[in-house]
Structure formats: structure tokens, C-alpha cells
Amino acid sequence: MKNLILLTSAILFSTLFYRQGIGLNLSLFTLLTIIVLVINNKTIIKTKIYIIKIFAYFITGVVVFLYKSDLTIIANIIAFFTLIGSISELKSSIYIKFMNGIYTTIVAAFSLYFDKQTTEIQTVKKNKINYVYWLKIIGIPALFLIIFISLYRNGNPKFNELILKIDFSFINLQWILFTGLGYYLFYNITNPITIDPATSLDLNTGNYLNKNEIKHLSPKKIKEENKLGIVLLYLLNALIILFLITDVLYLSELYQMTAPELSKQVHTGVNALIFSNLLAIAIILYFFRGNLNFYDKNKGIKNASFLWIFLNLTVILITAIKNMEYINSFGFTYKRIGVLFFLMATSLGLMSTYFKVQKTKNLWYLFRKNTQIAFAVLILSSTLNWDKFITYYNINYAEQLDLKYLINLSDNNTFLLKGYAEKGNLNNNDKFDIDVRHNNYIRKLRDNSWQEMVFDNVKITE
Numbered sequence: 052m053k054n055l056i057l058l059t060s061a062i063l064f065s066t067l068f069y070r071q072g073i074g075l076n077l078s079l080f081t082l083l084t085i086i087v088l089v090i091n092n093k094t095i096i097k098t099k100i101y102i103i104k105i106f107a108y109f110i111t112g113v114v115v116f117l118y119k120s121d122l123t124i125i126a127n128i129i130a131f132f133t134l135i136g137s138i139s140e141l142k143s144s145i146y147i148k149f150m151n152g153i154y155t156t157i158v159a160a161f162s163l164y165f166d167k168q169t170t171e172i173q174t175v176k177k178n179k180i181n182y183v184y185w186l187k188i189i190g191i192p193a194l195f196l197i198i199f200i201s202l203y204r205n206g207n208p209k210f211n212e213l214i215l216k217i218d219f220s221f222i223n224l225q226w227i228l229f230t231g232l233g234y235y236l237f238y239n240i241t242n243p244i245t246i247d248p249a250t251s252l253d254l255n256t257g258n259y260l261n262k263n264e265i266k267h268l269s270p271k272k273i274k275e276e277n278k279l280g281i282v283l284l285y286l287l288n289a290l291i292i293l294f295l296i297t298d299v300l301y302l303s304e305l306y307q308m309t310a311p312e313l314s315k316q317v318h319t320g321v322n323a324l325i326f327s328n329l330l331a332i333a334i335i336l337y338f339f340r341g342n343l344n345f346y347d348k349n350k351g352i353k354n355a356s357f358l359w360i361f362l363n364l365t366v367i368l369i370t371a372i373k374n375m376e377y378i379n380s381f382g383f384t385y386k387r388i389g390v391l392f393f394l395m396a397t398s399l400g401l402m403s404t405y406f407k408v409q410k411t412k413n414l415w416y417l418f419r420k421n422t423q424i425a426f427a428v429l430i431l432s433s434t435l436n437w438d439k440f441i442t443y444y445n446i447n448y449a450e451q452l453d454l455k456y457l458i459n460l461s462d463n464n465t466f467l468l469k470g471y472a473e474k475g476n477l478n479n480n481d482k483f484d485i486d487v488r489h490n491n492y493i494r495k496l497r498d499n500s501w502q503e504m505v506f507d508n509v510k511i512t513e
Contacts, residue, residue: 104130335356465492
């Protein structure tokens with residue numbers, strides 16, 4: 052039964068992807084993968100974590116069809132590997148799941164084969180394949196069959212004509228090899244394996260610092276390090292407070308800035324923010340790497356750390372306000388959206404650092420928590436048609452519209468631009484560019500095979 056499912060899946064895999072671009076086929080492959088995994092292991096639909104990973108993977112498959120983009124395809128691939136890795140080892144961290152997913156997809160068949168060879172080597176020796184026997188069974192009948200076909204062809208013109216009409220050109224070796232690849236893929240994902248010792252190390256490592264596992268310093272050195280941390284952190288707190296005061300005063304001048312000035316201010320602020328926040332996290336992690344976590348007089352350095360985290364979050368908020376003012380005036384771009392995502396990621400990094408210090412967590416906790424957050428953000432961000440969102444906002448709300456930028460985005464905003472061109476008062480050059488882009492996209496949609504279809508194919512048939 053399992054082999055029949057794998058063979059059917061392999062044929063469907065070839066039907067979906069052989070000489071085809073990405074579109075509906077990736078969405079159907081997502082559904083096919085989920086069905087095969089559930090049939091192979093029905094318990095996964097009874098476990099909450101599995102259901103979450105399946106749902107995340109399914110969503111990415113749907114959005115690839117709705118508005119195909121590099122982001123949606125990447126999100127689908129990452130969700131696929133993460134789901135396979137979850138089946139390999141449910142309790143591992145998300146980055147280990149991802150690694151196990153890749154490992155399973157690529158080498159599971161080879162790993163299982165060599166493991167079987169190692170464990171059953173004695174059995175293999177006792178039950179050697181009789182190659183001479185199989186050569187006789189297959190080779191001798193085939194040889195005589197060829198001989199007699201040749202004789203009959205010479206003896207009967209009708210029989211010769213029938214043989215000549217037999218056409219094997221329908222056999223496509225590339226398609227067969229591609230189907231074999233599909234079989235290999237589905238065989239691997241239904242036989243999950245794990246990377247060791249990475250998986251074992253992850254499972255055996257908790258999220259909390261263990262006092263007995265850290266290198267102990269003398270009381271004198273701990274006291275000196277505590278004083279150094281307090282002095283350094285409070286000096287840095289004083290400096291960042293001064294910076295914040297000047298930055299708040301500077302906010303009142305934003306509305307007077309030109310686009311280049313505002314752009315420079317935002318980008319300069321973000322670049323400084325990158326370095327300062329990474330440095331802030333690194334300094335806090337250095338002081339709370341070991342002994343100071345358990346020092347009975349560490350309240351002062353903890354408070355200084357928490358204050359610094361709060362002040363850095365305030366800097367992030369002010370930078371976000373600058374970026375939103377920039378967006379309000381000149382609209383969304385991918386860089387400006389990227390700034391918002393970076394600010395969010397930095398805020399989450401600082402907050403997870405706070406919990407690391409407050410709850411005496413270790414570096415594994417930070418890595419696990421932040422990779423979980425990154426995975427969730429990737430899946431959620433892929434559900435939004437960014438090109439269409441940027442275009443809609445800029446057309447309706449931006450004080451100054453950069454139409455050239457919108458025209459150079461992907462095809463996902465083509466119909467929206469076409470509607471705007473028909474309603475708006477555009478110059479002839481812009482109208483011409485939009486019409487050319489629209490016509491090219493319509494032609495591209497009509498050339499799509501059913502495997503390459505996207506949701507816009509449905510629109511042009513209405």
C-alpha cells in the first residue's frame with residue numbers, strides 16, 4: 052500500500068513540475084505532501100505542534116497561488132523543511148527541525164540503506180543474491196525472444212510490418228528520471244531521520260543557566276566584574292538619555308525636511324541603531340554569561356541593564372516615528388518596510404534579552420526564542436500581497452507619488468495600476484508604460500499551463 056502511494060505521488064509530482072514554472076503546481080504539491088504525511092502517520096493530526104506546522108505550510112501553499120512572489124516561494128520551502136523536521140523530531144528547536152527537514156529530504160534513503168546494511172550485514176552474507184540465476188531467468192528468455200522475432204520478421208511481411216509500427220518514442224527518459232526523483236523525495240519525507248549529535252545536544256540542553264555547569268570565579272573577581280558592569284552601564288544610560296533628548300527635539304523638524312534629507316536621517320539612524328542595539332545585547336550577555344547571574348548583590352547591574360534595554364527600545368520607537376513620517380510623505384517601499392521589520396526584530400531581541408537576564412536563561416534560550424519568532428514573522432509576512440499593498444497605499448495616501456517605482460514592482464500590482472491609469476490624470480509616457488506592462492502580463496497569464504496558473508488567471512477569464 053505504501054509503495055502504491057509513493058508511486059502515485061511520484062507520478063503526480065512529475066505531472067505538476069516537469070518542464071513547468073511555479074504556480075498552482077506548488078500549491079497542489081503542498082496539499083499532496085500534507086495528505087501523504089497524514090496517511091503515513093495519522094497521529095500527526097492529533098498533536099497541536101504538528102497541526103500548527105501543517106497549517107503554516109498549507110497557508111504558504113495557498114498564498115503562492117494567490118500572489119506568487121519570491122517571498123511566498125521561500126516561505127513555502129522553509130515551512131516544508133520545518134514540517135518534515137518536526138516529524139523527524141517533534142521536541143527539537145525550530146532551527147534543528149529545519150536542519151533535520153533538509154537532511155531528511157536529501158539523504159534519508161541513503162542513510163536508511165546504509166544503516167540497514169550495517170545492522171544486517173550477517174544476514175546479507177547468508178542470503179547472497181544469486182546473480183547467475185537471475186541472469187539465466189531474464190537473459191536467456193530475452194535472447195531467444197529477440198532471435199525468434201528476427202526469424203518471424205523475415206518469414207512474414209505482415210508480422211514485420213506490425214513490429215515496425217511499434218513506437219516507443221512516447222517513453223520520455225527525462226520524465227521517468229523526474230518521476231524517480233519524485234519517488235525519492237516522497238520516500239525520504241515519509242521516512243524521517245535526524246542529524247546527530249546536533250539533535251541529541253539540542254534535546255539534552257535546557258533553557259536555564261545551571262550554576263554547577265559554569266566556570267566559577269573567585270568572589271573578588273565577581274565583585275570587580277559587578278562594579279565594572281554597573282559603572283559601564285550607567286555611563287551608557289546617561290549617554291543614551293542625552294541622545295534621546297536631542298532626538299526628541301529633532302522630531303519637531305521632520306515635517307520641514309525634503310525627501311533626501313528625511314531619507315538620510317532615517318537610514319543614518321537605522322545604521323546607528325543596528326550597531327548600538329547589537330552592542331547593547333552583546334554587553335549585557337557578556338556580563339550575564341555566568342557567575343553574575345547568581346551573585347547575591349547583582350540587583351544594581353540588573354537594574355542598569357533593564358534601564359538600558361528600555362532606553363534602547365525608546366530609540367527604536369523614535370526611529371519608527373521617523374520612518375512612518377517618511378512613509379506618510381513619500382509612500383511605502385520595500386526598504387522602508389524592511390526598516391519596520393528590522394525595528395520589530397530588534398525590539399523582540401531586546402525583550403528576549405530582558406527575559407534572559409530576569410529569568411536566568413542561557414544563550415540557547417535566546418537562539419530558540421528568536422528563531423521561533425523569525426519563523427512566525429516569515430509565515431505571516433508571506434500572507435500579504437506586498438506589491439499590491441504598497442501600490443494601493445501610495446496611490447491613495449502618499450503625499451508624493453513615485454509612479455516609476457510602482458511600475459517596476461512585480462506583476463502582482465498590474466491590475467491595480469491599470470485601474471489607476473484609467474481613472475487618473477497621468478502623462479502619456481506613464482500610461483504607455485502601464486499599458487505595455489498590463490498587456491505583457493495578460494499574455495504571460497494566457498501562456499500559463501494549468502500547472503503554472505495563479506489567481507490572476509481566474510480574473511482574466513471572468
